[in-house]
Amino acid sequence: AQRVTQPEKLLSVFKGAPVELKCNYSYSGSPELFWYVQYSRQRLQLLLRHISRESIKGFTADLNKGETSFHLKKPFAQEEDSAMYYCALSGGSNYKLTFGKGTLLTVNP
Amino acid sequence: ETGVTQSPTHLIKTRGQQVTLRCSSQSGHNTVSWYQQALGQGPQFIFQYYREEENGRGNFPPRFSGLQFPNYSSELNVNALELDDSALYLCASSPGGQAKLFFGSGTQLSVL
Numbered sequence: 279a280q281r282v283t284q285p286e287k288l289l290s291v292f293k294g295a296p297v298e299l300k301c302n303y304s305y306s307g308s309p310e311l312f313w314y315v316q317y318s319r320q321r322l323q324l325l326l327r328h329i330s331r332e333s334i335k336g337f338t339a340d341l342n343k344g345e346t347s348f349h350l351k352k353p354f355a356q357e358e359d360s361a362m363y364y365c366a367l368s369g370g371s372n373y374k375l376t377f378g379k380g381t382l383l384t385v386n387p
Numbered sequence: 388e389t390g391v392t393q394s395p396t397h398l399i400k401t402r403g404q405q406v407t408l409r410c411s412s413q414s415g416h417n418t419v420s421w422y423q424q425a426l427g428q429g430p431q432f433i434f435q436y437y438r439e440e441e442n443g444r445g446n447f448p449p450r451f452s453g454l455q456f457p458n459y460s461s462e463l464n465v466n467a468l469e470l471d472d473s474a475l476y477l478c479a480s481s482p483g484g485q486a487k488l489f490f491g492s493g494t495q496l497s498v499l
Contacts, residue, residue, distance in 0.1 A: 310486055321493075322477065324489075327486070364429050366429075373420075374420070375422075377430045380429050
């Protein structure tokens with residue numbers, strides 16, 4: 279069974295502070311991990327995926343298979359980063375995504 | 388390039404009724420997935436269609452059914468609506484064989 283856990287429902291930081299959104303997963307095979315983001319009044323969109331190993335809007339995420347984690351990090355948070363963040367896992371051939379419950383990030387001025 | 392569009396945006400139904408939700412996939416995408424997002428939860432996979440065939444299904448009862456048309460647009464049908472079916476229904480399209488999904492804005496369904 280696939281499961282994604284985001285332990286923090288809410289996360290509040292000040293502008294310029296580092297931010298880390300936690301994601302842990304459970305999957306017996308080799309997963310593909312994603313972070314999706316939903317800004318206010320916008321649709322859900324892909325932020326980054328682990329296989330591309332890229333940095334988007336200053337965010338990075340490293341897949342740690344030993345700890346089964348895929349935490350999202352940014353060294354200096356900006357107010358425009360305030361949004362709902364969902365960690366998601368894909369396993370198997372039909373690319374079904376299993377989402378976590380999401381973390382609402384608020385970056386205060 | 389046209390993104391994923393869903394209709395209607397909002398819908399109110401009563402328990403026991405049937406509902407059809409519609410989705411137009413992004414240009415060039417032949418795979419459509421449907422997700423249910425209850426309040427305070429992450430999206431939950433309902434099923435996926437690839438080239439007009441169901442290609443995977445989540446833990447939803449048979450009264451949730453779907454279709455994909457030759458132009459890759461899709462419908463989600465729910466029969467015998469229950470109060471717990473109240474949720475945001477998201478459609479997502481992708482090019483075949485890729486896990487990168489492009490989401491629509493969703494249909495908010497309320498069952499009274």
